[in-house]
Amino acid sequence: MDFEVRKDRRPGAGKLTRERAAYFQLMEQGYSTREAARIVGINLRTGKRWRNGRSASGRNKAAPPINSVVPLPVETTPPAPSRHLDEAERIHIADRLREKASVRQIAAELGRSPSTISREIRRNRRAMPRGGWTYQPFHAHRRAERRRSRPKVGKIGQNPELRDFIQDHLTMRWSPEQICQALRARFLDRPEMHLTHETIYQALYVQGRGELRRELTRSLRTGRAMRRPHRHAAKRISRPIKNMVMISDRPAEAEDRAIPGHWEGDLIIGKDGRSAIGTLVERSTRYVMLVHLPRGHSALATRNALATTVQTLPPHLWRSLTWDQGSEMAAHRAFTVATDIPVYFCNPASPWQRGSNENTNGLLRQYFPKGTDLSSHTPEHLEAVAAELNSRPRKTLGWETPAERLAKLLDLAS
The missing domain is CATH 1.10.10 (Arc Repressor Mutant, subunit A)
Known part of the structure; x- marks a missing residue:
């Protein structure tokens, strides 16, 4: 920018209108404060006062900051209309x-x-x-x-009864979607008690609205106070197990989940890989069973614990077991001989082939956080956790609970 500093300039801010306009135009063009002040011939402190204003001191009155107004070129298109009417x-x-x-x-x-x-x-x-x-x-x-006008009080903040219901069920580790469905089922004729699960997430994630307590984010499945994008599963190193029968050979009746008795299994690992808990999920009812492994998760310990656990349900509810290619299942042949339950293995790095079990392991991490010693949990505590999961309504079951579905199967069998 070509700017000629006046030689006959008088002191005083009232006479610097031209310099002030040029100074702000230079600032809009990306010049630094010091460089813009040098070009228009003013003191650096004067430029800062123009830009930031000044507080009252002595005989000088306070002055607000002066907003820069850069004239538009002569030939410009008018700005696009605002989305709001003026x-x-x-x-x-x-x-x-x-x-x-x-x-x-x-x-x-x-x-x-x-x-x-x-x-x-x-x-x-x-x-x-x-x-x-x-x-x-x-x-x-x-x-x-x-x-x-913003901010506005949301639906949860306007209704104490609704807020208390949501907070109580979050404390019970219900998911927001389960809570919304329970509200619709319990308050059929009260639309003010109906909302979407996204409303609950927003009340937790967007603070400053005073709707839900911040610490309730710990009751969410992830325990996080903000959303994170989904990441690709890390590649796993395959540990070959002898005599594996792959999932492609599993009976077709297990795919559509119409016939109960086909289970998915895995381990959740504790601190430093030294402790573990076995997890079993029935594909049709989503019924959960937890396997106590107090003496480690070697192939022998896992086989014995699984064989003991499967005896708690009738034999007709055990048709197959699908597992990943973890070394803890190396004794699968011995397990099949002892229980007459065939074991099928997923393909490497394919957790979706055991989707129900993967989802359940995510739920269980609320009770058994990563990096903790899992051997400290007693069989009674594992049963209590499984009972709590089995008493939650599930969307995939038409909002029935896994315990209700399993009870129906046992009644039919009897």
């Missing part, structure tokens, strides 16, 4: 309505959608004492501004 547009609408213009004519004149004009009139018109309505632009503008 006061001038509302005055135009009122004038044209008095002239009996149609909504489409007004929209074309303002460069707006006809639905925008129609919605504006419907929302902000005023009822007349003797019937009918009138559109008053200044009243409409004030009403729209009040409606746009």
